[in-house]
Amino acid sequence: MDNIPDQTMAIWVQLFRAQRSARQAVDAALKSARLPSLETYDILLELDRAGADGLRAFALEAALLLPQYGVSRLLERLRGQALVSRRPSPEDGRGVRFRITAKGRKMRTTMWKVYGPVIQTQLGGRLSKAEARTLAAILGKLTTPAQP
Amino acid sequence: MDNIPDQTMAIWVQLFRAQRSARQAVDAALKSARLPSLETYDILLELDRAGADGLRAFALEAALLLPQYGVSRLLERLRGQALVSRRPSPEDGRGVRFRITAKGRKMRTTMWKVYGPVIQTQLGGRLSKAEARTLAAILGKLTTPAQP
């Protein structure tokens, strides 16, 4: 009657739980340190890597898989906290370039000191090297390849 | 300088992506069929399993790992759509019992017809049985055991 194999359901449930468990641990650690969200970290990381030229909003959309308005609203808030700055894009009158500020760079470092150890405890520290390699290989097969 | 091994970061990124990829596929399928969210499905499933006596709100909190107010607000909406019903708990004057309605049961079935095939395509269908077993076993190690 129910044609979905039990194994599929088991994987789905485990994948869901494992991710939620790790994610909640990170969220809780950041919050208890009164630091911004993981999403903010990801944006700061992208902008830090991008260097002096910064990034266009659509590049952040692609990198973080956020919708346009999500990037727009999030960057608006980060700018309010002076973690990023913006200026019109020189090469495209429609565009905007965002750069990380010195304060933003410092914030990212502070966040990493909390974030890094948590994922080490939650993930790396619970698996042998062989298990970690196996896990990464199998999970890689599950990530959606580009859609038609 | 950076003491978190690359492997830990790799697992975290892959775990995150794999879950997001599957989750987004499910969300998109439900939305394009104009059906309620996965969270709603989970509540309906719990209530369906609970049978005629239904469940207390705090039992749903525990089962779904939602905060109190989350359960309260979500059930309030589901009741608005007549998918669940509520009545005062006979054994505890503070409590409330929620039950799934016939309409709710039908909705759950309808949702499963969309939801099930998507996870089969996204997850089970991409792995061999051996990989699936290995994956489930390793992921099981990552789920947080009870906190002190």
Add this chain to the structure above:
DNA sequence: CAAGATTGATACGTCAATCTTC
């Protein structure tokens, strides 16, 4: 006072409409 549950105020996410420049 603690447990169960709800609610007001507020923050954040989402959709569709909009504006500007290409």
Add this chain to the structure above:
DNA sequence: GAAGATTGACGTATCAATCTTG
């Protein structure tokens, strides 16, 4: 007209305060 980006309106999530019964 399409791409890049923002915004108003609305729905949902979150926190702290509250209410009731144990």
